[in-house]
Every structure is written in C-alpha cells, then in structure tokens.
Amino acid sequence: MNAIASLAKTSALAIVTGRRIDDIDRFLSPLELPVAGVHGLERRSADGVIHGVPINEEALKDVSEQLSQFVIRNPGLILEPKRGSIALHFRQRPDLADECVAQVATSTAPYPDLHVLPGKMVLEVKAGSASKGAAIRAFMQEAPFAGKQPFFVGDDVTDEEAFPIVRQSGGVTVRIGEGATAAMYRASGPEELSEWLTALAQTFPKPEA
Numbered sequence: 391m392n393a394i395a396s397l398a399k400t401s402a403l404a405i406v407t408g409r410r411i412d413d414i415d416r417f418l419s420p421l422e423l424p425v426a427g428v429h430g431l432e433r434r435s436a437d438g439v440i441h442g443v444p445i446n447e448e449a450l451k452d453v454s455e456q457l458s459q460f461v462i463r464n465p466g467l468i469l470e471p472k473r474g475s476i477a478l479h480f481r482q483r484p485d486l487a488d489e490c491v492a493q494v495a496t497s498t499a500p501y502p503d504l505h506v507l508p509g510k511m512v513l514e515v516k517a518g519s520a521s522k523g524a525a526i527r528a529f530m531q532e533a534p535f536a537g538k539q540p541f542f543v544g545d546d547v548t549d550e551e552a553f554p555i556v557r558q559s560g561g562v563t564v565r566i567g568e569g570a571t572a573a574m575y576r577a578s579g580p581e582e583l584s585e586w587l588t589a590l591a592q593t594f595p596k597p598e599a
C-alpha cells in the first residue's frame with residue numbers, strides 16, 4: 391500500500407483488474423485512482439469519468455441463472471456477480487474444475503458474443519467486449535498517461551493478453567509469481583515487487599510543497 395500511495399503521488403498510476411472498481415476503492419481507501427475494472431468492462435479515467443461498454447444483459451441474466459443453479463447443486467462453489475460479468479469461483483472445490491468448465495461452456499454456448507476468461511481458480515463470463523489490454527490502450531491516450539512509457543505488472547493468466555500490448559507500445563512488463571509468461575521480467579512475489587516500486591518511487595522528483 392505504501393508503495394502504491396507513493397507512486398500515485400509522484401507518477402501516473404492506474405489499476406487494471408478483473409475486480410470491480412468499487413472493490414478497488416475499498417481496498418485502497420482513501421486513495422481513488424484511475425481504474426479499469428471487470429477486465430475493462432468498466433473504466434474510470436483520471437478525470438473521474440466512468441466509461442462503460444455495451445452489455446448483453448439478457449444473455450448475462452440467463453447464464454447467471456444457470457450458474458446459480460449449478461452452484462446450489464455444488465456446495466463450495468461461489469458466484470460473484472459484477473457489472474457486465476459473472477465469475478464462477480472454484481478455489482474451495484478444485485475437484486470440480488472440469489465440471490465448472492463444462493457447465494460454463496454449456497451455459498454460454500447459445501451466446502457467441504459472451505467471452506469466457508479463465509483465471510486463478512475462477513472462470514469469468516464477460517457479456518461485453520473489453521480487455522485489460524484495450525483498457526491500457528485507452529488510458530495511454532489520456533492525461534496523465536499520454537506520452538509516458540507504460541509499466542504494467544500482473545500476476546494472473548488474465549494479464550497475459552495485456553503484456554504484448556504494453557511491450558509493443560514501448561512499455562515494460564512484469565509478471566509476479568510463477569507460470570508461463572509473455573512479460574519481460576518476473577518478480578518472485580508481491581514483497582519483491584513492493585521493494586522494486588518503493589525504490590523506483592524514491593528516484594522520482596518530490597512534488598513541490
């Protein structure tokens with residue numbers, strides 16, 4: 391948190407995440423940063439404006455109802471409704487991973503415009519067209535990011551799609567933890583990343599009092 395607060399004061403910082411913007415605000419309170427939430431389906435730019443994308447609400451409702459029934463039949467599974475998306479978590483039931491994949495495939499089959507995104511012990515169904523990479527592109531066209539070199543850090547398979555996009559625009563990419571990656575660098579864990587960021591923040595000029 392200290393590293394994030396320091397970087398937010400001295401540089402252009404955005405959070406790009408699968409979580410909701412509200413959740414990020416709660417985690418970082420009282421900081422309110424630019425955030426791309428729900429894998430880019432909702433995005434708050436630095437001026438505070440919320441940008442959304444069209445959502446297939448009808449398809450999402452149908453899939454959510456089917457997944458709710460599936461979760462009722464399988465204790466330990468968790469459904470997380472988000473704006474424009476629903477996440478099926480199987481962290482407490484890893485034995486059901488294959489069944490979850492099959493159920494999500496069956497439920498989404500009638501809706502080719504829904505996107506299924508596998509994450510860490512979770513399957514996300516997105517009912518709109520957005521991605522972390524596209525959200526980064528959008529941030530990079532706006533103040534205070536435009537003209538700066540992007541530096542993107544991620545720890546999940548859902549971050550992999552964004553690494554090449556950042557690299558192609560001259561940026562630097564870091565993967566936290568294990569796993570195959572397209573990132574340029576790897577930090578062993580959040581502690582190592584925090585040390586790097588704290589050191590980096592100290593190299594920036596102090597804001598005038």
Ligand SMILES: O=P(O)(O)OC[C@H]1O[C@H](O[C@H]2O[C@H](CO)[C@@H](O)[C@H](O)[C@H]2O)[C@H](O)[C@@H](O)[C@@H]1O
Nearest residue numbers: 406407408409470477481509510511512546548
């Ligand atoms: O894009 P991220 O910031 O990496 O967010 C990805 C997902 O994070 C959350 O799920 C993950 O954390 C849970 C614990 O808080 C864990 O139980 C789960 O297995 C992880 O996938 C969040 O709940 C999802 O909505 C995000 O998409």
